[in-house]
Amino acid sequence: xxxxxxxxxxxxxxxxxxxxxxxxxxxxxxxxxxxxxxxxxxxxxxxxxxxxxxxxxxxxxxxxxxxxxxxxxxxxxxxxxxxxxxxxxxxxxxxxxxxxxxxxxxxxxxxxxxxxxxxxxxxxxxxxxxxxxxxxxxxxxxxxxxxxxxxxxxxxxxxxxxxxxxxxxxxxxxxxxxxxxxxxxxxxxxxxxxxxxxxxxxxxxxxxxxxxxxxxxxxxxxxxxxxxxxxxxxxxxxxxxxxxxxxxxxxxxxxxxxxxxxxxxxxxxxxxxxxxxxxxxxxxxxxxxxxxxxxxxxxxxxxxxxxxxxxxxxxxxxxxxxxxxxxxxxxxx
Amino acid sequence: xxxxxxxxxxxxxxxxxxxxxxxxxxxxxxxxxxxxxxxxxxxxxxxxxxxxxxxxxxxxxxxxxxxxxxxxxxxx
Numbered sequence: 182x183x184x185x186x187x188x189x190x191x192x193x194x195x196x197x198x199x200x201x202x203x204x205x206x207x208x209x210x211x212x213x214x215x216x217x218x219x220x221x222x223x224x225x226x227x228x229x230x231x232x233x234x235x236x237x238x239x240x241x242x243x244x245x246x247x248x249x250x251x252x253x254x255x256x257x258x259x260x261x262x263x264x265x266x267x268x269x270x271x272x273x274x275x276x277x278x279x280x281x282x283x284x285x286x287x288x289x290x291x292x293x294x295x296x297x298x299x300x301x302x303x304x305x306x307x308x309x310x311x312x313x314x315x316x317x318x319x320x321x322x323x324x325x326x327x328x329x330x331x332x333x334x335x336x337x338x339x340x341x342x343x344x345x346x347x348x349x350x351x352x353x354x355x356x357x358x359x360x361x362x363x364x365x366x367x368x369x370x371x372x373x374x375x376x377x378x379x380x381x382x383x384x385x386x387x388x389x390x391x392x393x394x395x396x397x398x399x400x401x402x403x404x405x406x407x408x409x410x411x412x413x414x415x416x417x418x419x420x421x422x423x424x425x426x427x428x429x430x431x432x433x434x435x436x437x438x439x440x441x442x443x444x445x446x447x448x449x450x451x452x453x454x455x456x457x458x459x460x461x462x463x464x465x466x467x468x469x470x471x472x473x474x475x476x477x478x479x480x481x482x483x484x485x486x487x488x489x490x491x492x493x494x495x496x497x498x499x500x501x502x503x504x505x506x507x508x509x510x511x512x513x514x
Numbered sequence: 515x516x517x518x519x520x521x522x523x524x525x526x527x528x529x530x531x532x533x534x535x536x537x538x539x540x541x542x543x544x545x546x547x548x549x550x551x552x553x554x555x556x557x558x559x560x561x562x563x564x565x566x567x568x569x570x571x572x573x574x575x576x577x578x579x580x581x582x583x584x585x586x587x588x589x590x
Contacts, residue, residue: 250563250577252560252563286561290561363558368573376578376584383579
């Protein structure tokens with residue numbers, strides 16, 4: 182336990198980095214406690230920390246993911262049925278590499294291979310929502326209990342979502358060509374260690390390239406919240422005593438397309454201002470699980486009725502999670 | 515030999531195509547290289563992670579950009 186705390190302080194929270202930046206700021210004549218100094222320290226510390234974590238975590242996670250390309254995940258899932266299969270799909274979703282750009286081939290590939298709607302949706306919900314990198318980041322920014330709670334509620338949302346959407350019997354809501362797509366059986370391609378490392382390095386470069394603007398924007402907003410926007414304003418909108426805080430956070434998050442790396446600094450600053458952990462996590466979940474681009478993509482393969490149910494279920498689920506976690510705030514922090 | 519590059523025209527697909535072209539040249543192969551961008555056709559090959567390389571209707575690599583050397587080994 183002590184070892185873990187040390188590891189967390191040094192590698193995940195990087196307190197030394199914050200102290201170092203504060204020392205440099207003080208040398209330059211900035212007071213790390215006044216508004217400008219504090220925003221600058223927050224901005225530099227969070228940006229550097231997130232970029233370091235991003236590179237290291239994406240590397241480790243991509244190396245693990247290289248063992249679970251979606252083609253292999255599909256093969257594994259094809260052997261299972263029922264709610265257990267939904268759970269397995271949600272779990273594999275957490276270690277299969279995913280980006281919203283691959284959701285269409287995934288959807289067609291899974292469905293035409295005969296996987297149930299339930300499994301496909303369980304996978305599609307959990308894959309962007311819960312991944313190894315985001316869990317470690319939550320440990321870094323908040324703590325292990327919150328990270329664990331996030332994983333559990335994320336998986337429950339995915340499993341129940343798959344089960345619920347398959348109960349609707351809306352197979353007719355899937356575009357017909359999806360079922361008609363012929364499928365070739367694919368041999369497993371075995372990679373060498375060097376190829377996996379190359380894959381992981383490429384992933385780091387690509388993801389870094391894709392998300393750095395979101396991280397800077399996120400940290401910028403975080404610094405604003407942290408030091409410039411009056412606490413009373415934030416609490417008037419998102420305070421724990423406001424019933425509408427969770428729905429508001431969720432609805433703002435849904436259309437946004439960003440990465441968990443971009444939302445974390447905002448989440449961190451909001452929690453520091455006294456916003457409930459459930460409110461903050463529902464914002465993060467809404468941003469990662471649903472976005473305008475991902476909904477537009479899915480529209481190519483699913484008809485509006487089923488797509489509507491999917492969006493409705495995920496939004497309601499995220500709000501429910503928000504209320505629930507706010508109620509258990511005292512246990513989590 | 516017919517080679518197909520599967521992918522939606524992303525930068526990765528272009529890199530893979532360039533590397534495969536170079537590999538085929540290095541080996542002195544008579545190969546036609548086609549691009550497949552239609553999602554349905556791509557998924558029909560069993561591929562969900564692009565870019566992928568198909569050699570004479572058989573998928574030999576998917577989900578990553580092969581280096582020239584790796585491509586040479588697969589085309590031999």
